[in-house]
Amino acid sequence: MPEYPYLIVGGGMTADAAIHGIREVDASGAIGVIGAEADPPYNRPPLSKGLWKGDAETSIWRPQAPAGVTFHLGRRAERLDAKAKRVTDDQGTSYTFGKLLLATGGTPRRLPFQADEIIYFRTLADYRCLRALATASKRFGVLGGGFIGTEVAAALRMQGCDVTMLVPEAGLCARVFPADLAAFVTDYYRQKGVEVRTGEGVSGLERSGARNVLRTTGQQNVTVDAVVAGLGIQPNVELAQQAGLSVDNGIVVDEACRTSHPVVYAAGDVANFHNPALDTRMRVEHEDNANTMGSVAGRNMAGRATPYRHLPFFYSDLFELGYEAVGELDARHETVSDWKEPFREGVVYYLKNGRVRGVLLWNTWGQVDAARALIAEAGPFQASNLKGRIPGKA
Ligand SMILES: Cc1cc2nc3c(=O)[nH]c(=O)nc-3n(C[C@H](O)[C@H](O)[C@H](O)COP(=O)(O)OP(=O)(O)OC[C@H]3O[C@@H](n4cnc5c(N)ncnc54)[C@H](O)[C@@H]3O)c2cc1C
Numbered sequence: 001m002p003e004y005p006y007l008i009v010g011g012g013m014t015a016d017a018a019i020h021g022i023r024e025v026d027a028s029g030a031i032g033v034i035g036a037e038a039d040p041p042y043n044r045p046p047l048s049k050g051l052w053k054g055d056a057e058t059s060i061w062r063p064q065a066p067a068g069v070t071f072h073l074g075r076r077a078e079r080l081d082a083k084a085k086r087v088t089d090d091q092g093t094s095y096t097f098g099k100l101l102l103a104t105g106g107t108p109r110r111l112p113f114q115a116d117e118i119i120y121f122r123t124l125a126d127y128r129c130l131r132a133l134a135t136a137s138k139r140f141g142v143l144g145g146g147f148i149g150t151e152v153a154a155a156l157r158m159q160g161c162d163v164t165m166l167v168p169e170a171g172l173c174a175r176v177f178p179a180d181l182a183a184f185v186t187d188y189y190r191q192k193g194v195e196v197r198t199g200e201g202v203s204g205l206e207r208s209g210a211r212n213v214l215r216t217t218g219q220q221n222v223t224v225d226a227v228v229a230g231l232g233i234q235p236n237v238e239l240a241q242q243a244g245l246s247v248d249n250g251i252v253v254d255e256a257c258r259t260s261h262p263v264v265y266a267a268g269d270v271a272n273f274h275n276p277a278l279d280t281r282m283r284v285e286h287e288d289n290a291n292t293m294g295s296v297a298g299r300n301m302a303g304r305a306t307p308y309r310h311l312p313f314f315y316s317d318l319f320e321l322g323y324e325a326v327g328e329l330d331a332r333h334e335t336v337s338d339w340k341e342p343f344r345e346g347v348v349y350y351l352k353n354g355r356v357r358g359v360l361l362w363n364t365w366g367q368v369d370a371a372r373a374l375i376a377e378a379g380p381f382q383a384s385n386l387k388g389r390i391p392g393k394a
Contacts, residue, residue, distance in 0.1 A: 011035020014268025021298020148230025
């Protein structure tokens with residue numbers, strides 16, 4: 001039975017960051033990683049961005065793990081006995097641990113009907129599958145108009161594919177952008193040649209020869225060669241639940257990234273933590289959080305007591321448009337837009353009860369720390385005293 005002072009379940013970016021965090025404190029303690037994917041840790045964001053713009057597939061790999069790390073890949077951890085400090089995988093192998101990190105991330109949300117043809121886009125294997133289809137096929141259906149749907153639709157369109165997006169909301173990214181910006185982005189996608197059907201979802205899929213017919217909630221079905229979906233993720237909390245750990249929209253952790261069991265930690269997309277600047281609990285599905293929280297969790301597993309108080313930022317590319325953002329981007333908040341050039345460059349502030357809860361830096365770069373500082377300020381803020389607060393850098 002493999003025995004590790006440090007065991008990590010999940011082989012993604014959080015796991016990799018944790019490995020390096022552990023090594024900052026403990027130069028030699030053995031680290032075991034159980035990962036369900038066949039691949040060692042890699043960066044996910046390029047799967048819907050750089051790899052479609054000419055970056056080599058080899059560019060996604062994380063730097064080689066330091067000495068003393070053993071990967072058990074292509075294995076899924078199925079049982080956690082926290083009291084006995086033991087994890088058992090789907091091949092029947094049991095591992096004992098001193099400290100355990102759950103870095104299990106999330107699983108794409110699926111439609112309520114069975115359709116093996118749909119690619120629920122998340123992994124390198126999904127990218128390879130879609131890439132091969134994009135070479136051979138012409139017409140794609142993209143389900144969902146959030147982060148993944150918009151990026152994948154742009155990627156396919158840039159390969160010359162025909163793309164129809166089915167978006168239940170009123171516009172692209174309508175849950176995060178104010179209505180006027182969402183409407184602009186929707187028009188912008190249409191100008192790029194993407195058919196965007198807003199207010200329309202999918203109710204089923206049927207095969208028609210080699211093609212797929214998407215039954216929609218609207219008037220007209222869509223016939224496509226292939227279908228890809230980006231409908232959000234659900235945190236992989238099953239192991240934690242089964243072990244009796246506290247779970248509430250993710251695995252609940254304290255500021256040391258420790259779960260309700262003292263030797264079990266959680267970090268990344270799966271973890272629910274308290275952020276002091278926003279004074280709220282949150283679960284963040286973004287790269288900066290995976291890297292920073294993973295590193296803090298790793299250091300703490302190895303004996304440090306570093307609090308995780310970071311307010312993560314995130315980013316996205318939409319054809320030639322791009323942005324960085326911090327905090328709560330919730331279209332239901334009051335928003336104040338400060339455009340240098342309407343919808344092309346500027347800053348959008350998200351307010352609730354006079355406090356800035358989130359900042360969208362639209363084609364505005366190098367201002368993430370300024371946005372964090374503003375969110376940490378007590379306020380109260382109004383539209384008039386926010387204009388020009390974050391000027392943007394040339
Ligand atoms: C296509 C794409 C583009 C993205 N672009 C951006 C971006 O532009 N900006 C941004 O900030 N963020 C982006 N993200 C989000 C970012 O990639 C995630 O926040 C990050 O990958 C989370 O890392 P994680 O390790 O916590 O979880 P995951 O990446 O989900 O990794 C968890 C790993 O654990 C494995 N696992 C789960 N359960 C088990 C188990 N029981 N046993 C063994 N292994 C298990 C999974 O198979 C997976 O390999 C993107 C994500 C995707 C999919």
